[in-house]
Amino acid sequence: MNIHTPRRFAPIAVSMTERPNEDANRGPSLVIINATFTAIATLIVILRIIARAFILKKPGLDDAMIAAATILAILNVVVSGLGVTHGTGKHTWALNPSDAVPAAKLRFMTHIIYVLASGSIKISISLLYLRLFPTLRGPTLATIGSITAMTTAIFLATIFQCSPLDAVYNTRKYAHAACLGAVAFWSATAALYLLTDVWVLVLPVPTILGLQASRRKRLVLTALLSLGAFACIASIARMVYIVRLYQGVDQSWHSVDVSIWSGVELALGIVAASVPSLRPVLDQLAPGLLSSVGRSHHYESGGADQRRMAGPFHEDISLVRLTGKGGDGDYGSSASILRGSSGGQCLSQERR
Structure with missing residues (x-):
């Protein structure tokens, strides 16, 4: 284990001529950006819940997990905002000495919130x-187990990364505290998050490509389930x-960049996971909007029984009333794909 005595960040040995403007404050931009992205994600989740619980009347565990992730994302904005009131976003040497520890403690709390929210999004997508995709049951269950184990391990490591525990945000109090190497620890966790994001993103691709459907329909479904790629980009920026x-x-000062990209990544993951579930709501608000997409594909293999299942609210990912074959054999036109239609979100590519 890589342990070290934590660096003391204040006071900082920087000459007055080298110090940038001490009045500069990036805190407001942190609050505005994260609040905006999180508000959009929250609205989409509300619409998802309406679609799943009140229109389809089929709420699932994936919906509960994404709701939990949304609550955590909102909490992240609140805690980050409190941090700004204590000086987060200002240069360390410009901080009021009494604000240094509270600001560091609040930043530490956002790390914990991020770990839990990111894990919840990925599990929600995997549950979807x-x-x-019934033929992906084995790999999907393994993915859920791996993400749960990873999230638990990182959560505990984040809390217990220093001994004594509060040395992580109060380095001045403990001159000889033993802590995990910050660069190595957070770089490794960021890499793990990115790896799992990509895995969740690509997991259903082979199955989608194997669907017996037109190329256009397969591309539409792939696009829906790969919206999480945008969250992956945010994850890469966060790692940098x-x-x-x-x-x-x-x-x-520099924690603002990490906080912004963490908030953006969570919001994009939540949105990507929820957009495919909005079809029932859109059908209610604008009945003709998606008719050309949803009804034109009624199906390569027509039949009364398929038409019967193709009502306006068939299931959220109703773009894919298709016949497909997977590793376990033919799983039939509407049965399996429709059975699970609840929203899909990608990553953060989360697949349920």
């Missing part, structure tokens, strides 16, 4: 995959800024 943060000495 369980319903959409994490390294910069822990290699530098001005944590209060």
Whole structure:
């Protein structure tokens, strides 16, 4: 285990001529950006819940998990905002000494919130995959188990990364505290998050490509389930800024970049996971909007029974009333894909 005595970040040995404007404050931009993205994600989740619980009347565990992730994302905005009131976003040497520890403690809390929210999004997507793709049951269950174990391990490691525990945010109090190497620890966790994001994103692709459907329909479904790629991009940006943060000495200033990209990543993951579930709501608000997409594909293999299942609210991912074959054999036109239609979100590519 890589342990070290934590660096003291204040006071910082930077001459007055080298210090940037001490009145600069990036805190407001952190609050505005994260609040905006999280508000959009929250609205989409509300619409998803309406679609799943009140229109389809088929709420699932994946919906509960994404709701929990949304609550955590909102909490992240609140805690980040409190941090700004204590100086997060200002240069460390410009902080009021009495604000240094509270600001660091609040930043530490956002790390814990991020770990739980990110894990919840990925599990929610994986649960969706369980319903959409029966032939992927084994890999999907293994993915859920792996993500749960990873989230638990990182959650505990985050809390217990220093001994004594509060040395992680109060380095001045403990001159000889033993802590995990910050750069190595956070770089490794960021890499793990990115790896699982990509895995969740690509997991259903072979099955989708094997669907007996037109190329256009397969592309539509792939696009829906790969919206999480945008969250992956945010995850990469976050990883870059994490390294910069822990290699530098001005944590209060540089932590803004990590906080922004963490909030954006969570919001994009939530949106990507929920957009495919909005069809029932859109059908209610604009009945003709999706008719050309949803009804034109009624199906390569027509039949009274398929038409009967193709009502306006058939199931959320109703774009894919298709016949497909997977590793376990033919799983029939509407049965398996429709059975799980609840929203899909990608990553953060989360697949349920």
